[in-house]
Amino acid sequence: MTEKQDEDIRIGIFVCHCGTNIGGFVDCEQLAEYATTLPNVAHSEHNLYTCSETGLAAIRNAVKEHNLNRVVVASCTPRTHEPLFRDCVQEVGLNPYLFNFVNIRDQCTWVHMKETDAAFEKAKDLIKMGSAKAAKLEALERIVVDINPIALIIGGGISGMNTAISLSKQGFKTHLVEKEDKLGGRLKSLYKLFPNDQEASAFLEDMTKKVEASKNLTVYTSSKIKSIEGFIGNYNVEIEQNGDIISLNVGAIIVAVGASVFEPTNLFGYDGEKSITQLELENKLKNNEVDANNIVMIQCVGARNEERVYCSSICCMTALKNALIIKEFNPDAHVTILFRDIYTPGIQYEQYFKKARKAGVLFIKYTLEKLPLVDKNEIKVFNEYLGEEILIPYDLLVLSTPLIANNDNSDLAQMLKVPLEENNFFLEAHVKLRPIDFATDGIYICGSAKWPVDITESTTQGLAAASRASRILSHETIEVESSTAYLPEWNKSLCKGCEVCITICPYNAIIKNEDDEIEIIQALCKGCGTCGSTCTKHAIEIKHFNNEQIMAEIIAFGGKIIE
Amino acid sequence: MVENSKSILVIGGGVAGIQAALDLGDMGINVHLVEKRPCIGGKMAQLDKTFPTLDCSICILAPKLSECYRHPNITLHTLSEVQKVEGSSGQFSVEIFKRARYVKEDVCTGCGDCATVCPVRGVKNYFDVDLMTQAAAYIPFPSAVPPAYLVDKESCVYLNYGICGLCIQACGAEAIDFTQTDTSLTLDNISSIIVAAGYSLIEDTVPLKKFGYKKYKNVISALEFERLICASGPLEGHLKRLSDGKEPKKIAFLQCVGSRDERNKDYCSSICCMYTTKEAMIAYEHDNNLETYVFYIDMRAGGKGFQKFLHRGEDEYNIKYIKSKIAQISVDNKGNPKLVYENYDTNKIEQLKVDLVVLATCIIPPEGIDELAISLGIELDENKFIKTNPFYPMETTREGIYVCGCVHEPMDIPRSVAEASSAAAKAAELVRGGEF
Known part of the structure; x- marks a missing residue:
């Protein structure tokens, strides 16, 4: 810690409208005004988009003009924007960890869209807490790791x-x-x-x-x-x-x-012989083993249903391609494709679809509610366009199954x-x-x-x-994240060596070193805090989220310390 | 890595061009990013939200705009276009034509005092798809990058008649500079070129006229809808009809307008099924009594989480999907559009009266693609998209010139971003001189 921070904390608070994402639900101008009443706040303002170049310039100017040494942005989410603001304060000479993010969009206006008064009060609380934490922030050293290219x-x-x-x-x-x-x-x-x-x-x-x-x-x-x-x-x-x-x-x-390719076990008479997958058809085509005249293909087999909601996106083109190859080998072959929506986005794929129609491939739309019924030699399908059931004879059925x-x-x-x-x-x-x-x-x-x-x-x-x-x-x-867990020198005596932290760390960042002491490998630690919160002796601290900082937030919210 | 004095030229400052520039810049390679508009961000900056996460578009894009603007390895040339390309792969020389901004880019504070005093009004703003007008001194949108105003050459009184100059007096930063002229500059030592020139939307064609676009005020394009519903747009995000200011209660979204159509473009624009669903969702968030109808040929939702997104649209946002192509649109005396169509599911001719119609218009190659292709010496396909091979998707017909994003095929943002990185990889291979 530098002496300056001890003596004179000067916080700048920037409340972002995020267009209407925040500003449409709470009064950002009032929030900014409220912020000026908080301890140590030397400046506050509100911006349409604090993350815009204009907003960032406002932060930089305010830091210089008001001699700020802490910056709080109340806006969207640190998930996407924390690096940007950290860089911004760094540019005007502040340590990036003297910046604090207050989330009043994802965790406030978005979830309380329908209770705007309560959202406004919550935003005030969040800003108050964030500002209290900012006062306790410490500059952190960079952690630099070597790259093996x-x-x-x-x-x-x-x-x-x-x-x-x-x-x-x-x-x-x-x-x-x-x-x-x-x-x-x-x-x-x-x-x-x-x-x-x-x-x-x-x-x-x-x-x-x-x-x-x-x-x-x-x-x-x-x-x-x-x-x-x-x-x-x-x-x-x-x-x-x-x-x-x-x-x-x-x-x-x-x-x-x-x-992998989904195997349509128990679906549409799949037997690997008369009812096969597109992948099996590829193999037959390779070896010139397709001798069927009536070929039916069913799309979305095992896809776009309750069990597997997604569209596998490649099967329509695969079916079209194989249908065209069959037609090329044997122009008299009847190829019918039972589909739900033909997925041929873009230029060449749509043209390919057209090519298949021109080659005489038949397309019949079915719905999930009325699945085609496969009999020994016929397929019964409800034709959406005709509004009636039709029978299609087949001697080869090809199932288009999704990638899983x-x-x-x-x-x-x-x-x-x-x-x-x-x-x-x-x-x-x-x-x-x-x-x-x-x-x-x-x-x-x-x-x-x-x-x-x-x-x-x-x-x-x-x-x-x-x-x-x-x-x-x-x-x-x-440079990697500096907000990490560590065992402070003065806490080492607290550690009883229970190793819970070693077991629990999801990143395997904690080891026992040669001196039988807990050591947290800084480059591996992601600062998730799991070790700190489970440490029975409160020996482990998390930089940027230390006890003093967290307590400051809780007290600002109205919490009291019970002696 | 081996230090290299060569640079890469990226044409187009939309999300694809930005991503390509950032990737290369982060590798330590010098990049020139050329954008013909006054600011970067492209179409993505104009959007309200993005599918399927419903992230606010400018919110997730803004950090990239800033990063690009301040990246030590990226030189940004706005209001600029490529005029001439000489040399060959590994050693191009490129002539850039840069239009005057009449505002010193690095001095302007973006305060807007120039626009306040400017007596010229009614200048159309491309960023708001001409839905909003502005002064001759303007910034396309508040969070534009670079964060500098510019003066519109065509309408500025000072530039045309030598009188006025109010902005010069008003500008406290002394950023207004009418001595600026259009200039040409030559970039040498360009190892390779990445074309990320984006796309335009079809406007003046038969289907659009048939549906009364530009004739009926309550028939608008999807991009216009994005601006109308966007917080930074002309209505500040409060959706109203342009004809009478009424809030729409029923909206029809028409898919494949000008696309998948033998008489117009026979290809699929790829992104409309998803953005339409998104637009209907956002509109519903503004008004939970809203009814929306999507008229489509095939619902194309193959991307990650897209099918789920459609289900959400139906289940949570009251969207009705109707497989059909609209035959005709007329309006009553209150300007309410009436749609006539054959419903493929019921096989019946049906009618629907709505308050607003939104057209998913076909993606077409960007304006000026012919000239650009000629100066680059690359081939276009029959639809004038840049010609590529499906198995070498980043390569154009000329060595050392790569492509990414919608300028070679309609695609969504994730794919444009992936392609941008992909083109950057090809450019990096070349600038690093192959294997060593």
Whole structure:
């Protein structure tokens, strides 16, 4: 702590309207006025968007003009905006940890839209508490870690291959780990690719050659990830290949494990012979084994229903492609596609849909309420357009089934300490603006491991992951979060060595060192506070959320200390 | 990494261009970002909220705008367009035409005193899709980046007649500078170019006329709707009809206007099913008695969480989806649109009277794409989107020129952002000289 902070706390409070997100429900001008009545507040104002360049300039000017040494912004959420404001105060010479975020949007106006008076009172309380905490904030030292400029890619399908080739070309040593004996993933089992009917095997061969020609790239096939430990810039990874363990140290990790195909057991007479999946059809087409004349395809088998709400997004194009291939082999074949909504977004896919209609492929819409009924030789379906039931004879039924999350995703997620979403696909940091990042820096996600995507998008995402990782690997060091848990010197005697913190830490950041003392590895700690709140002796403190700061908030709210 | 004096040129400062510039900048590579508008942010900055999270659009974009503006490795050229490209992959030389702002960008404090005193009014603002007018001295929107005003050359009295100059006197920062002229500058040592020029929306075509767009005040485009419902828009987020200021109680949203249509564009605009659902949701949040109807051909919701979003629309926001194409729209003497259509589910010709019609208009290539393609020496497809190969989606027909976002195909924001990073990766490969 500097002396200045002890003597003279000067807080600036900025209340953000966030357009109407906050300003539409509570009076921000009054909130700003209220803020001036709080202890140590030297300046307050309200802005339409505090995060805009104008708003940030207002903060910078106010810090200079009013000699502020603490800044509080009452606005949206630290989740998206804390880094921005921290940078902003840093630019005018304040330690970034002398900034405090007060959430009056996500946790106030959004949830209390219908009780605006109460929301206003709550916003006042939140600002009062945030300001009280700000007075107790301490400047924190930066934690800087070294970056080992080596990348690890898990999964050698089309996404992972693209990531690997690009990173290698950018000059980074790269390791590509594939569990099967050959690279290519799902591409290996395909016949031709939409939308230009390129031979999958030729495309894969081309990609494989590029991988082989990549000088900085090492490929490990028939290999599995055994363990991952460490943090951004410094991950220790163990790979098992044919019973041998290979240890690697890498700076960034890219998850490109792809997805699995749903098996339609007990659905629409699925037997692998007369009723097959699109993937099985690919294989038959490859070997020229399709001799049926009446082919019916059913879309959304096991998808867009109660059990699996989502659309797998690639099946419509797959069905169209295979229908066109069949028509090309055998123009007299009748191909009927039973669909719910045809998913062919964009230019080429929509044109492909048109091509299939021109080639004579029939399309019949069905609904979830009236599923097609599969008989031995006929399919009964309610034709929405005609408003009546029709019978379609078939000698081959093809079921378009969705891509589903791999069942071992949770194991990998646990090793990487990254989240999965409700369908067990990997969950990115932000679906809109950070589609390739995990919330944890240094780990990235691409391809169908995140959500079903076709080859075009897998390629895009694979390359995108190379870019995101390159941002980290291009630097020798990186600054990580300083708000971490630690065991202060003066608290060491309190620690009884119960090791609850070691057991409970979700990031494996706590160890017992050679002196048999608890040690918290700062670069691994994410500051979640779990250890601090479970420590029976209150020995562990969390920087930026220490007892004094939290108590100041509680007391400001009206809490009393009972002696 | 090996230090390199070469730079990358990014054309277009929408979310795709911004992301590409940020990725490269963060890698330590120098970037020139060229934007023809006075500020960056593109279409995303104009949106109210985004699907499927209903995040406020400008709220999540603003940090990126600031980051881009202040990034030590990114040089921002607003009001600028690429004129000429010489050289080849690895060594381009690019001529940029920069229009005068008449305001010193780094001096302007954004106070708005110039706009207050400016006697010229009624200048249309592109940012509000011409729904709102402004003074000749203006800033497109309050949180624009760079945070600087500009003077509209066409309507400014001083620039046209040499009289007035009130803004010069009013500006306490002395930022107004009428000595500025349009200039050309040449950027050498450009290793590669990323085209992120975005898109336009179809306006003057048969289906739009058929539905009475621009003729009936209560038939508006989806982008106009976004501005009307947006807090920073002309109505400050309180949705009203432009014809009579009444709050709409029934809104019809028409999908595939000008798209998936043999007589117009035969492709799908990809994003309308989702943004329409979002718009209907936001409108419902403003008024819980609102009825909304979405007329569609196929509901296209393949992205993460999209199907769930549609279900939420039906279950929680009272949205009715009707599979149909609208045959005709007429209005009664109060300006209320009446829709005639065949309902595919009931096989009947039905009618529906509503208060407001919102058209999901087709995405088309951006204005000036022909000239841009010529100066870049790249090919366009038959719809004038930049031609790419599905398996090398970032590559144009010319080596060293990459593409991302809607300028090569209609797509949503996450995909544009992923593509931006992807194009950045290709550019980084090249600038780093391949393997070493």
